[in-house]
Structure formats: structure tokens, C-alpha cells
Amino acid sequence: MANRLIGDLPKVGIRPVIDGRENGVRESLESQVMDLAKAAAKFIEETLRFPSGEKVECVIADTCIGGVAEAAMCANKFKKEGVGVSLTVTPCWCYGTEVMDTDPLLPKAVWGFNGTERPGAVYLAAALAGYTQKGLPTFGIYGRDVQDVGDTTIPADVQEKIIRFVKAGLAVAQMNGKSYLSIGYSSMGIAGSMVDADFFQDYLGIRTEFVDSTEILRRIDEEIYDKDEYEKALAWTKKNCKEGADRNKPEKQVDQSRKDAEWETVVKMTLICRDMMIGNEKVIAKGFREEGLGRNAIMGGFQGQRQWTDYQPNADYTEAILNSSFDWNGIRQAFVLATENDSLNAVPMLFGHLLSNTAQIFSDVRTYWSPDAVKRVTGKTLSGLAENGIIHLINSGSTTLDATAQQRDAEGQPAMKPFWEITEEEAQKCLDNTLWPQADREYFRGGGFSSQFNTEGEMPVTMSRINLVKGLGPVLQIAEGWTVELEEGIHEVLTERTNPTWPTTWFVPRVNGKGAFKDVYSVMANWGANHGAISYGHIGADLITLASMLRIPVCMHNVSDDDVFRPSAWAAFGEDKEGSDYRACANYGSLYGIK
Numbered sequence: 290m291a292n293r294l295i296g297d298l299p300k301v302g303i304r305p306v307i308d309g310r311e312n313g314v315r316e317s318l319e320s321q322v323m324d325l326a327k328a329a330a331k332f333i334e335e336t337l338r339f340p341s342g343e344k345v346e347c348v349i350a351d352t353c354i355g356g357v358a359e360a361a362m363c364a365n366k367f368k369k370e371g372v373g374v375s376l377t378v379t380p381c382w383c384y385g386t387e388v389m390d391t392d393p394l395l396p397k398a399v400w401g402f403n404g405t406e407r408p409g410a411v412y413l414a415a416a417l418a419g420y421t422q423k424g425l426p427t428f429g430i431y432g433r434d435v436q437d438v439g440d441t442t443i444p445a446d447v448q449e450k451i452i453r454f455v456k457a458g459l460a461v462a463q464m465n466g467k468s469y470l471s472i473g474y475s476s477m478g479i480a481g482s483m484v485d486a487d488f489f490q491d492y493l494g495i496r497t498e499f500v501d502s503t504e505i506l507r508r509i510d511e512e513i514y515d516k517d518e519y520e521k522a523l524a525w526t527k528k529n530c531k532e533g534a535d536r537n538k539p540e541k542q543v544d545q546s547r548k549d550a551e552w553e554t555v556v557k558m559t560l561i562c563r564d565m566m567i568g569n570e571k572v573i574a575k576g577f578r579e580e581g582l583g584r585n586a587i588m589g590g591f592q593g594q595r596q597w598t599d600y601q602p603n604a605d606y607t608e609a610i611l612n613s614s615f616d617w618n619g620i621r622q623a624f625v626l627a628t629e630n631d632s633l634n635a636v637p638m639l640f641g642h643l644l645s646n647t648a649q650i651f652s653d654v655r656t657y658w659s660p661d662a663v664k665r666v667t668g669k670t671l672s673g674l675a676e677n678g679i680i681h682l683i684n685s686g687s688t689t690l691d692a693t694a695q696q697r698d699a700e701g702q703p704a705m706k707p708f709w710e711i712t713e714e715e716a717q718k719c720l721d722n723t724l725w726p727q728a729d730r731e732y733f734r735g736g737g738f739s740s741q742f743n744t745e746g747e748m749p750v751t752m753s754r755i756n757l758v759k760g761l762g763p764v765l766q767i768a769e770g771w772t773v774e775l776e777e778g779i780h781e782v783l784t785e786r787t788n789p790t791w792p793t794t795w796f797v798p799r800v801n802g803k804g805a806f807k808d809v810y811s812v813m814a815n816w817g818a819n820h821g822a823i824s825y826g827h828i829g830a831d832l833i834t835l836a837s838m839l840r841i842p843v844c845m846h847n848v849s850d851d852d853v854f855r856p857s858a859w860a861a862f863g864e865d866k867e868g869s870d871y872r873a874c875a876n877y878g879s880l881y882g883i884k
């Protein structure tokens with residue numbers, strides 16, 4: 290599977306730095322330093338893959354870097370090779386600012402080998418002081434236990450930091466230069482769908498492309514899509530997407546021929562939205578080059594409500610299928626497409642996708658159900674992880690079908706996996722566990738079909754969200770927790786009170802008795818908007834590292850302090866990690882903003 294966006298995937302640049310004193314010192318260190326760089330490169334290449342499936346590639350400087358000339362040669366090589374992340378390694382003393390990497394846009398880390406024969410860790414401290422003094426925030430990596438000279442094994446604590454840094458750095462690099470495709474504009478007064486071009490450009494390096502929804506009608510009417518693929522997609526949909534019960538009042542119900550026409554429209558909408566995002570050779574071959582080039586969109590949003598959905602079938606099918614790891618073409622990388630064009634939920638979905646390589650859930654953060662309220666309406670008692678209350682995540686549309694939780698990890702537990710680990714059987718189970726009821730025609734006058742399922746089993750997940758605060762800028766909120774399955778009889782009653790035609794995920798955040806995480810209720814009460822992006826796994830620490838690279842402060846999280854890994858300069862902004870994060874982000878400002 291190839292990267293589907295324009296531009297090469299970023300590489301990881303490894304910079305072996307060395308004590309430049311020739312005639313003795315340098316020569317005695319050359320192979321040890323280079324071996325450390327090779328060990329780091331091997332480890333990264335063996336561990337990481339891109340969401341598109343490609344292995345991550347490392348580039349090592351041609352020589353060890355003993356001074357500024359070799360630093361410049363390395364920078365030159367990195368530019369030519371498309372390096373997006375810079376990791377400096379050394380076991381020895383080097384000349385801090387002389388060997389440094391001064392590219393302000395490359396996320397940077399220095400691994401100073403913890404040995405004592407040669408002072409790598411002393412160099413690390415000197416280097417970080419230089420980076421801080423020059424306004425180039427850099428991550429410091431320093432193993433807890435002393436290693437022997439020449440040992441090229443990477444201790445577990447160093448491994449964890451290298452991977453956390455590289456993953457987040459590659460996410461930064463992958464976003465840069467791509468687009469957010471806004472199909473339609475603002476939905477129902479939702480602030481996140483008033484797409485803020487300055488935020489995308491300044492903080493993420495992402496362009497914003499605005500296309501009116503009538504473009505979809507035009508492409509349907511003028512048949513600007515691949516008709517062969519359309520036939521294949523429609524046949525696959527008929528076979529794999531079973532219609533659920535029509536819950537509309539009798540006077541609102543439409544006949545099957547109208548429903549069949551709606552299926553045809555939503556399948557076309559899916560092809561067209563995807564083509565608008567990433568282009569399609571087949572559309573170019575039909576003579577529509579401009580349309581077939583796409584918008585180089587790494588994510589997008591579909592306004593839908595209200596003008597489109599008052600008139601045409603909703604995009605629930607389109608959003609659900611594109612956000613899933615499979616379709617009529619087989620198992621493939623998921624897209625990131627927000628419903629209601631909530632761009633501030635698309636961004637954390639993209640963060641989650643780039644950090645975990647998995648498909649993402651988009652949901653309304655709809656209801657906190659206390660144990661008492663559940664008892665009152667169901668007569669039953671919440672138990673297990675759910676015992677202190679649950680949050681109902683539900684939204685028509687954008688929830689990936691991977692969230693049916695039919696995939697299994699190595700231990701046989703429910704999971705949402707990178708697409709290359711998903712089996713045909715698992716993809717089929719996700720489809721088999723989803724029904725497609727006719728949309729609620731009071732909300733969606735143009736009809737359409739909503740995906741309906743209930744996330745099965747317990748999965749570790751992380752909910753996150755970006756909010757824009759006037760006078761402050763963007764902030765990120767993060768809540769790690771679990772999906773839970775409710776005891777027989779509870780789900781049915783609770784979901785009946787909402788929109789039973791929509792997908793439901795019951796979520797329990799990990800609480801700690803303090804602040805926003807005092808209890809489950811407080812998490813709900815402190816959530817900054819109507820939506821959340823939910824990623825498989827506990828990725829809060831990765832999100833925190835990524836946010837610091839983008840200078841987005843984290844306003845709420847439940848990650849242990851020990852796992853918070855930010856540039857070393859953050860320590861100079863105070864001991865309290867939350868306060869220092871705000872001050873450091875304000876001091877450095879957005880990564881791409883023109884000051």
C-alpha cells in the first residue's frame with residue numbers, strides 16, 4: 290500500500306555527534322558513536338510503521354559530527370533525503386552549539402548515552418542548555434542506569450522515550466503541507482465547524498480547502514466518478530450493509546424504491562468525498578483532471594446538517610465507511626472524516642490515527658449516566674469498570690465500524706488494529722455487527738442510513754479534543770479510559786432514550802479523585818465541546834508529547850506525571866507541569882506562525 294497523499298513520507302534523521310579533537314580522541318570514538326547511531330536506526334526501523342503501512346526509514350549522517358562543518362553537511366543530507374525528525378545520539382562529550390541541529394521546524398531530541406568513561410550525559414546537559422538558550426525546544430533522552438562503554442543495547446526506558454519522540458515527530462512531519470478539506474461549512478452553529486484557517490496553518494502547517502457541498506451534486510449529476518468502482522461498491526454495500534428497522538413514524542416513512550435510490554446516492558457520495566480528499570487516477574482518465582487531482586487532504590469534514598441533509602441523504606454511511614479500515618476494495622488505511630464538519634474533532638482524530646495507526650471514533654459526548662440514574666430507569670446496578678457511572682458516546686455518522694470491537698489483539702482481547710493486522714474475517718465481523726437503519730427523517734429530511742452498533746467488550750481507549758479559546762489559542766484535552774459493555778438489559782433501555790439508530794460506545798474514564806478527573810461526572814462536566822475523538826489504546830502520553838511539539842497546551846489529562854515527556858526547556862518554566870506547559874507554549878508560540 291502506498292502513501293496516498295502527495296509528497297514522500299518523512300524520514301528520521303540520526304545525527305551521531307562526536308568530540309572533534311583529532312589525533313587521538315575522535316579516532317578512539319568514531320566506531321562507538323556510529324554504532325550507537327546504527328543501533329538507534331535499526332531499533333526505530335524495526336519498531337515503527339506509518340499509518341499507510343510503510344516501514345519508517347532512518348537516514349544517518351555520512352560522518353560523525355565533530356563541528357559545524359559536519360553539522361552543515363548533515364543538515365544538507367537531511368534536506369535532500371526528506372528528513373522530518375532529528376535524533377542526535379552520542380556517548381561522549383561534544384561541543385554543544387557547534388554540533389547542534391538549528392532547523393527550527395524539525396522536532397528534535399538528543400540521546401546522551403549514560404556511561405561514565407566518556408561524558409555523553411554531560412554533553413546532553415550542555416547541548417540542551419544551548420538549545421534552550423537559542424529557542425529550539427529539544428527533548429532530552431538519558432537512561433536511568435549506567436551502561437558499559439561500547440554497549441549498543443538500548444535500555445527499555447530509553448527505547449520508550451525514543452519511540453514516543455519519533456512517533457510524535459513523524460506525526461508533525463506528516464501533517465505539514467497537507468490539507469483539511471471542508472465540504473460545506475458551518476453546521477448547526479457548531480464552533481468547531483467554523484474552520485479556523487489560521488489555527489490549521491500556524492499550528493499544524495495544514496492548509497484549509499473549502500468546497501461547497503453542491504460539488505457533490507455536480508459530480509453525481511455529471512457522473513464524475515469511476516462508474517466501475519461505483520457498481521462494485523453498490524453491490525458490496527447491498528451484500529454487506531444490512532438495513533435495520535425503520536423507526537420513523539409511519540407518515541414519515543418512504544417506500545423501498547426511494548430507499549434504494551438513497552443507497553445509490555450515499556455510495557456515490559462516498560466515492561466522491563474520497564476522490565475530493567485524495568484524488569483518483571480513474572477520474573483523471575475520464576477527462577476530469579482537476580477533479581481527479583483531489584485536495585491532498587489528510588483529513589476532512591462534512592457539514593451535512595442542515596442544508597445538505599434537509600435535501601439529500603445524510604453522509605452517515607459515507608463517514609462511517611471512510612473512517613473504517615475496510616470497504617469494497619478490501620482492508621485499507623482508514624480516512625479521517627469528521628461529521629458536522631467539526632474540524633476541532635477531526636484534528637484529534639488525526640493525531641490518534643498518526644500515533645496509533647488505527648481507525649478513529651467520532652462521537653457526541655452525550656450523557657453522563659450516574660449509577661443512581663441507571664438504577665432508576667432500568668432497575669439494575671452498574672458493575673465492574675462501570676460501577677461509578679458511564680459516559681454515553683453516540684453520534685450518527687462518523688464512528689468507524691472498527692469500533693464494533695470485533696478485531697482481536699495477540700491476547701485475544703477486543704481491539705482496533707492497524708489495517709495490516711486486521712484479518713478478512715475480522716473485517717467481515719465488523720460489518721456483520723452493524724445494521725443500517727433508515728435515518729431519523731425528522732432530523733434528516735433527505736433520509737440516508739445511519740450505522741447502528743454497540744461497541745462490544747472492554748477496550749483501552751483515549752478520548753481527546755482540541756478547543757479554541759479566544760485570547761489563548763488552542764488547548765488539548767485528554768481522557769484515558771475504557772469502553773465497557775453493560776449488563777444485559779441496561780444498554781437497551783438507555784439507548785432507547787436517545788437515538789437508537791446510531792452507534793453507541795459506553796465509556797469510563799480513569800478517574801483519580803482530583804480536579805477534572807475527580808469522578809466520571811467531572812470528566813463529562815469538564816469536556817470542552819459536544820464532541821470527542823476516541824482512539825484505541827492508552828495514547829495520552831503520546832498526545833502530550835505531540836501537543837508540546839505543536840505548542841498546544843494540555844488543559845486536562847489523566848496521564849501519570851512520570852509519562853509526561855516534553856522538551857527539556859519546559860522545566861525552565863516552572864516545576865508544576867501544567868503551568869509550565871502553558872507558559873512554554875505561550876513563549877514559543879505556534880510552530881509555523883509568522884511572528
Ligand SMILES: C[C@H](O)[C@@H](O)[C@@H](O)C(=O)CO
Nearest residue numbers: 594629653684685732819
Ligand atoms: C441529529 C442531531 O442534529 C445531531 O446531529 C446532534 O445531536 C449532534 O450530533 C450535535 O453534535
Ligand SMILES: [Mn+2]
Nearest residue numbers: 629652653684
Ligand atoms: Mn454531533
